[in-house]
Amino acid sequence: MNYFQLLGLDSQFNLDTKALAQTYQNLQRAVHPDRFAHGTEQEKLLAVKKSTLVNDAYQTLKNPIKRAEYMLVLRNVDMPSEQVSFSDNSFLMRQMELREMLAEVKHADDVDAAVLEVTQVLEAEFEQLFKTMQTQLNENTEAANALACENLRKLKFYQKLHVELDKLEDLLFDD
Amino acid sequence: MAYSEKVIDHYENPRNVGSMDKDDPQVATGMVGAPACGDVMKLQLRISEDGIIEDAKFKTYGCGSAIASSSLVTEWVKGKSIEEAGKIKNTAIAEELALPPVKIHCSILAEDAIKAAIEDYRSKNPQ
Numbered sequence: 001m002n003y004f005q006l007l008g009l010d011s012q013f014n015l016d017t018k019a020l021a022q023t024y025q026n027l028q029r030a031v032h033p034d035r036f037a038h039g040t041e042q043e044k045l046l047a048v049k050k051s052t053l054v055n056d057a058y059q060t061l062k063n064p065i066k067r068a069e070y071m072l073v074l075r076n077v078d079m080p081s082e083q084v085s086f087s088d089n090s091f092l093m094r095q096m097e098l099r100e101m102l103a104e105v106k107h108a109d110d111v112d113a114a115v116l117e118v119t120q121v122l123e124a125e126f127e128q129l130f131k132t133m134q135t136q137l138n139e140n141t142e143a144a145n146a147l148a149c150e151n152l153r154k155l156k157f158y159q160k161l162h163v164e165l166d167k168l169e170d171l172l173f174d175d
Numbered sequence: 176m177a178y179s180e181k182v183i184d185h186y187e188n189p190r191n192v193g194s195m196d197k198d199d200p201q202v203a204t205g206m207v208g209a210p211a212c213g214d215v216m217k218l219q220l221r222i223s224e225d226g227i228i229e230d231a232k233f234k235t236y237g238c239g240s241a242i243a244s245s246s247l248v249t250e251w252v253k254g255k256s257i258e259e260a261g262k263i264k265n266t267a268i269a270e271e272l273a274l275p276p277v278k279i280h281c282s283i284l285a286e287d288a289i290k291a292a293i294e295d296y297r298s299k300n301p302q
Contacts (some may be wrong), residue, residue, distance in 0.1 A: 082211035083280045085287040092206040095215045099236040153210040160213020 002074055003057035013137040017062065026085055056084040064130070065159065068137060068152050077145045094164060095157050098122065102164055111172060118165060126158040178239050179273035185243035185300050187197075190250050193232040195219040200299050205292030209284050214241045218288035220252060220260075222296055228252045228260055240278040244268050245283035252289065 004011045007023050010119045016168045031050040072079060086092070101118055108114035129151055136148035178186070183276030195202045197219070205218040212295035221230040237244050252260040257294060268274075268282035 051300055083283060085284055086208040086210050087206065087287070089206050092208050092215055092217075095208060096206075096217060096236070098233065099215060142295075156210045157208060157213045157215070163213075 003060055003070060006054065006057045007061060009061070011071065011074065012063075013068065013134060015061065015067075020058070020061060024054065027054045028058075065152070065155055067134060068148065071137060072145060072149050072152065075140070077144055077149050079149055080153070085154060086157075088150075088154075091154060091157075094125075095161075098125075098161055099164075101167060102161065106172060113171060115165075115172070121160060122161055126155065127160075129158065130153055154158065178243075181247075181272050182239055182243040182274070185246040185272070186239040189233075189242055189246040190233065191230075191232050191246065194234060195221060195230075195232055203292040203296035203299070205288040205290070205295060206296060207284055207287045207291055209237070209241075209280055212237065212241075214238065214281070214284060216241060216245050216246065216284050216285060216288050218245060218285075218292050220257075220292050221297070222257060226257050228255050228257065237284075238278070238281065240272065240274055240281040241284060242276075243272050244281045245288065248285045248289060257293050257296065260289055263289055 002011070007020060007027070009015055009020065009023075020037055028051065031047055031054060033044060033047040033051055036047040039047070059069050069079075098118075098121070101121070105111065105114045133148050133151040133155065136144040136151065188267075194217075197204045199221075201222055201224075203220045203222055205220075206216070208217045214235065216235045216237065217233060219232045220228050223229050231252050233245040233249050235245045248263065251263060263286060265279070265282040265286040268285055269279055272282070274282055
């Protein structure tokens with residue numbers, strides 16, 4: 001049984017997140033270890049395992065990036081290990097530029113405006129890549145899945161940029 | 176996680192940070208990235224007519240180990256031929272910096288950056 005089946009969903013990228021959260025809560029209530037507090041050791045252990053599984057399924061499907069990665073695994077797409085270096089030159093050049101842009105923010109005359117600008121640029125580029133990946137995942141052909149995999153790897157760089165942006169904001173505005 | 180003294184030294188005093196003109200035919204540029212951590216590394220080499228690396232610069236956005244790995248590599252490649260530089264292995268980098276297993280990918284990134292730069296040089300200067 002895969003995570004989609006466990007949570008009663010079709011194996012599709014676009015999913016009803018409200019329904020997902022509802023099913024998760026119902027399942028979690030049914031298998032919660034507290035319900036088995038007076039049970040045997042075996043029952044307690046089983047409840048913990050089930051609860052963990054339900055939780056893993058929910059955390060994976062809730063997050064679009066993790067969901068995409070999970071779907072590609074289910075489709076047996078040959079994913080390069082995360083340790084394999086990425087060498088798309090123009091993409092990496094852009095990543096350098098974005099990192100430099102981020103590094104310049106704290107020297108800007110108007111820091112608020114600079115933060116807003118970077119945020120908008122990052123969001124727009126993420127959104128564009130994300131939509132492309134979404135279309136490719138829905139297409140679900142061998143070629144489209146390979147392209148989705150490539151875009152998923154690119155999206156991870158944007159996730160990292162987002163983390164860096166959050167750190168920068170904490171540094172700038174958190175007194 | 177504790178960084179080794181060598182990593183801290185390179186992190187605090189990175190050698191050869193900077194950029195060269197990527198359009199210069201004698202400048203080789205290697206760009207690599209690690210999706211796992213979002214690190215981006217640029218290594219540039221100035222290569223003489225007879226294939227010797229005269230200068231090296233790097234710019235890395237990433238963790239201390241990634242910065243130390245690229246900084247170390249710029250020191251190692253200077254004065255080497257491109258053939259010799261191409262033989263530098265990530266294991267040697269990891270060993271020199273005493274990188275823990277979770278940071279081995281930083282040394283792989285640095286090795287891949289050398290290879291990418293050499294490839295760029297060869298495509299610019301076909302034999």
